[in-house]
Amino acid sequence: MAESKPMNPLEMVAYVLSRQVNDHEVVYIGTGLPMVAAILAKKTHAPHITFVYESGGQDPIAGGMPWSVGGPETYRKSPMIMEMAYSFGQAACGLVDTGFLGFAQLDMYGNANTTMIGDNFLNPKVRLTGSGGNNDVGSLCEKLVFVGIQSPQKFVQKCDFITTTGHMVDGVSRKDLGILGGGPVAVVSTAGVYDFDPETRRMRIKTLHPGVSADLAQLASGFELLRPKGEIPVTEVPTKEILEILRHEVDPQGFFISMPGA
Amino acid sequence: MKFSYNQEAVKNLKIENTSILDRLVDYRHARDWRQKKDHSQRDKRMSHREAIAEFVSDGDIWYCGGFGYVRTSIQSDWEVIRQGKKNLQSIGSPNTNQSYGVTFGNMPFTHASYAGAEMRGYDKYFSDNVKKGKVKILSDWSHGLMALGFKAAQLGVPGLYSKSGLGSDLVKYNPYIKVLNNPMVDGNDPCVFVPALFPDVACIHVHAADKFGNARIAGPAVNDIAAAAATRKLIITAEEIVSNTDIRWNNKGVVIPFQNVDAVVELPYGALPGYMPGAYYWARRWWEKCFVMMSEGDAAMEAFIKEWILGTKDIYEVVKKLGGVDFMINNKRLAKAAEADNEDDGVNFKYEPWNPNTPPNVFD
Numbered sequence: 001m002a003e004s005k006p007m008n009p010l011e012m013v014a015y016v017l018s019r020q021v022n023d024h025e026v027v028y029i030g031t032g033l034p035m036v037a038a039i040l041a042k043k044t045h046a047p048h049i050t051f052v053y054e055s056g057g058q059d060p061i062a063g064g065m066p067w068s069v070g071g072p073e074t075y076r077k078s079p080m081i082m083e084m085a086y087s088f089g090q091a092a093c094g095l096v097d098t099g100f101l102g103f104a105q106l107d108m109y110g111n112a113n114t115t116m117i118g119d120n121f122l123n124p125k126v127r128l129t130g131s132g133g134n135n136d137v138g139s140l141c142e143k144l145v146f147v148g149i150q151s152p153q154k155f156v157q158k159c160d161f162i163t164t165t166g167h168m169v170d171g172v173s174r175k176d177l178g179i180l181g182g183g184p185v186a187v188v189s190t191a192g193v194y195d196f197d198p199e200t201r202r203m204r205i206k207t208l209h210p211g212v213s214a215d216l217a218q219l220a221s222g223f224e225l226l227r228p229k230g231e232i233p234v235t236e237v238p239t240k241e242i243l244e245i246l247r248h249e250v251d252p253q254g255f256f257i258s259m260p261g262a
Numbered sequence: 263m264k265f266s267y268n269q270e271a272v273k274n275l276k277i278e279n280t281s282i283l284d285r286l287v288d289y290r291h292a293r294d295w296r297q298k299k300d301h302s303q304r305d306k307r308m309s310h311r312e313a314i315a316e317f318v319s320d321g322d323i324w325y326c327g328g329f330g331y332v333r334t335s336i337q338s339d340w341e342v343i344r345q346g347k348k349n350l351q352s353i354g355s356p357n358t359n360q361s362y363g364v365t366f367g368n369m370p371f372t373h374a375s376y377a378g379a380e381m382r383g384y385d386k387y388f389s390d391n392v393k394k395g396k397v398k399i400l401s402d403w404s405h406g407l408m409a410l411g412f413k414a415a416q417l418g419v420p421g422l423y424s425k426s427g428l429g430s431d432l433v434k435y436n437p438y439i440k441v442l443n444n445p446m447v448d449g450n451d452p453c454v455f456v457p458a459l460f461p462d463v464a465c466i467h468v469h470a471a472d473k474f475g476n477a478r479i480a481g482p483a484v485n486d487i488a489a490a491a492a493t494r495k496l497i498i499t500a501e502e503i504v505s506n507t508d509i510r511w512n513n514k515g516v517v518i519p520f521q522n523v524d525a526v527v528e529l530p531y532g533a534l535p536g537y538m539p540g541a542y543y544w545a546r547r548w549w550e551k552c553f554v555m556m557s558e559g560d561a562a563m564e565a566f567i568k569e570w571i572l573g574t575k576d577i578y579e580v581v582k583k584l585g586g587v588d589f590m591i592n593n594k595r596l597a598k599a600a601e602a603d604n605e606d607d608g609v610n611f612k613y614e615p616w617n618p619n620t621p622p623n624v625f626d
Contacts, residue, residue, distance in 0.1 A: 031380040054405055055329045056482035061602060064611060068380050070329035070482060072539060072600040084355065084484050085413040088406035092425055111429075115402065121435060122276060122399075127389035131432060132356060132376035136406030139426045163404075165429035177429040178452030253612065 004243060009190045010257045011246055012209060013147060014040060015238040017100070017188045020145045025097035026050045028137045031069045033147045034100035036256045039065065040246055052096055054133035056082040065251045069133075088133070091140035092180060099141035103148045104128050105159045108202045108223040110166025110184035112138065112146060113159040121161070131163045138164035142181045150189035155221040167201035191217040193235055197226050204228060207235040263290055267437040274434055275399065283400060283437055285462060286323055286353070286373070289420060292460035295494045299524075305473045306526045310499065310576065313525035314341045317495045318463050324350040324369065325493055327466035329484040330358045330380070331536040331544050337529060337580070338465035338499060340571045343368050353461055355405040355485055361556060362571060364391045365563050375403040379553055387556035387563060402435040411438070411459030412485045415492030423453040464493035466518065467532045469541070471500040472508070475523025478515045481539025490518045499529035501541060531577050534584065535625070540603055543596035545584050548625040550616035584625045592626055 010033070017037035021027060023046040029038050042049055042062070052058045055068075057075030066073040075081045082090070090096055105113035114134050118125035138144055144166075148154060167174050167183045174183045183201075187194040192208040204226035208217055214232055218225055238246070251257045265287060267280055277283065285291065308316075318324070324342070328334030339359050342350065343366065352360040352369045356376035363369030364387070377388040391397040406426045414422045423444060427433055433441055433454065444451035466486050471477040477498050479486070490496055498518065503526065509516055531538075535545035535552075555566040574580050581590065599606035613626050 055332065055484055063600065063602065063606070068330050068332065070332040070484070072332075072481070072537065072597070075482060075539075076600070077602050081482050083409075083413075083487055084405060084482075085409040085488065088409065088426070115431070121274060122395075123393055124389070126384070127377075127392040128384045129378035130356075130374050130376045130402065131404035131430075133405040135404035135430055135432060136426045139428060139430075140406070161435075162429065162431045169429040172429070174429070176450065178425065178450070179428045180425050 028099040030101040088136045098143040099137035109168040112164040115161040115163045144184040146187045150191045152222040207233045209235045271437040287457045320348045322462035325461035325464035327486045334536045335465040335467045337532045355408045410456045412488035414458035416488040421457040427454040461493045463495040465497045470504045472506045474520035476520045477518035497525045499527045499532045543593040545625040547616040
């Protein structure tokens with residue numbers, strides 16, 4: 001095989017996210033990087049995970065990279081295919097372990113926005129996709145992992161719209177809001193991996209990617225990132241072998257791991 | 263019936279006259295409508311043109327079945343546009359294919375849940391038209407909440423309590439949903455109440471149906487089983503019309519019973535340019551071109567719609583434009599391989615992105 005290209009940030013994120021997948025879990029997979037990461041996890045350290053997708057597909061046999069959470073790869077020879085209401089119902093009933101979701105904005109409590117950017121819902125700067133299953137996966141799964149690019153425009157003091165509730169909204173906790181599950185356990189970004197402080201429920205640096213200092217990560221955030229006591233570990237990077245699997249077996253057409261314009 | 267909408271949402275969405283919201287939740291009206299129908303087992307076959315002309319009225323709440331690009335009734339969206347139906351309210355999880363209906367005012371209202379192309383991000387054209395007011399959002403949903411609304415209708419109950427949506431801004435921008443305490447719990451247990459949802463007309467594309475309307479599908483049903491029971495009027499378009507005996511002997515996947523159905527239309531390739539489970543792959547380069555046109559704005563989309571929708575008479579012309587027999591053979595092969603219905607060894611899923619130099623009629 002030819003000398004491999006240097007790893008791009010999305011490939012790093014996909015790998016780091018894949019490490020958040022625990023073997024033997026049932027995982028609810030949102031579109032984009034979550035699909036890439038979960039498939040990579042299944043091909044590497046977590047071969048016994050079961051996929052659940054909102055369109056109803058679950059537990060497909062291995063195939064290509066789905067271009068949609070409704071694509072044939074999401075229900076490829078599935079033992080059965082659920083209706084959408086039943087698919088989310090499984091999460092509400094306690095049969096799904098972890099949900100994996102993207103975001104356009106995320107605040108320090110892990111509340112996410114995929115609906116709109118701007119201060120006027122009726123005349124937004126940008127109307128984004130809307131919730132899709134984001135709110136439901138976030139509200140119904142036991143654990144939640146977010147993934148996305150980090151910048152001050154994306155890690156925000158306050159989401160322009162809360163599509164998906166994390167740990168706290170306006171001082172009211174997830175539990176008091178009546179929501180199921182424990183909420184976000186991790187955020188994987190282009191700068192590092194974050195968890196949530198058990199007391200304040202605020203986002204806290206867990207590891208930083210190679211070359212990223214805590215100050216640099218802070219510069220790329222619109223809110224104060226909590227820092228753990230002691231030295232902050234460096235995020236593990238993928239081996240050459242895993243990068244090859246990612247590029248050639250998981251997303252060979254680069255639907256989700258090619259950098260825009262590259 | 264008078265309805266008690268979520269007033270905060272009505273205010274936030276600036277809906278001056280809430281009567282526009284009523285039919286979606288008017289279960290008595292929906293029941294009366296269907297009670298008055300002829301429930302007999304009778305031949306409901308008609309042409310696609312006749313079915314859309316007869317059963318889609320201006321101002322209807324329009325449900326387009328399937329999921330994004332998968333078994334979606336895109337060809338029915340297109341026929342609605344060809345016939346110049348106006349002021350429809352689009353509803354579906356997702357509502358990916360609403361954008362074509364915006365340009366000429368066919369579908370200016372939306373009950374939004376997801377508009378976008380997953381691998382290419384949000385729908386810029388939809389976004390621009392929300393900003394310009396050419397699309398008016400009447401309610402904003404999550405997939406799960408909307409799915410429960412259709413499911414409640416199918417179950418024949420006025421609504422369901424859910425644990426989705428709590429704490430989010432969806433409850434501030436959706437007049438239909440309300441945060442209520444669980445009446446069974448003594449103490450704090452907020453839930454989101456979702457009313458049963460009743461579209462006026464649904465178009466659902468299926469693999470096979472008999473002339474009465476019993477319909478069989480493969481792949482994800484998504485919300486179509488529930489929506490077929492919820493809707494006042496139902497048009498079934500089918501890859502193939504089969505005998506009633508065939509439906510009985512091969513009843514795996516028969517999920518829509520005849521009495522829900524008003525029209526049965528033979529419409530082979532009716533999910534194009536999208537995907538039909540087990541049957542044909544989506545027209546990827548067509549979508550790529552569509553995304554490019556969407557990002558270029560009104561003039562480009564007008565020309566695109568004039569070429570592809572208004573400029574074609576029916577599905578036969580659409581298939582020819584997509585590449586005809588070559589397209590059909592290749593895309594059947596890809597679908598069989600994608601689903602592991604056949605070997606995928608040696609089947610090449612690579613394709614060239616669309617660009618202005620792509621030859622015409624090459625939309626694999």
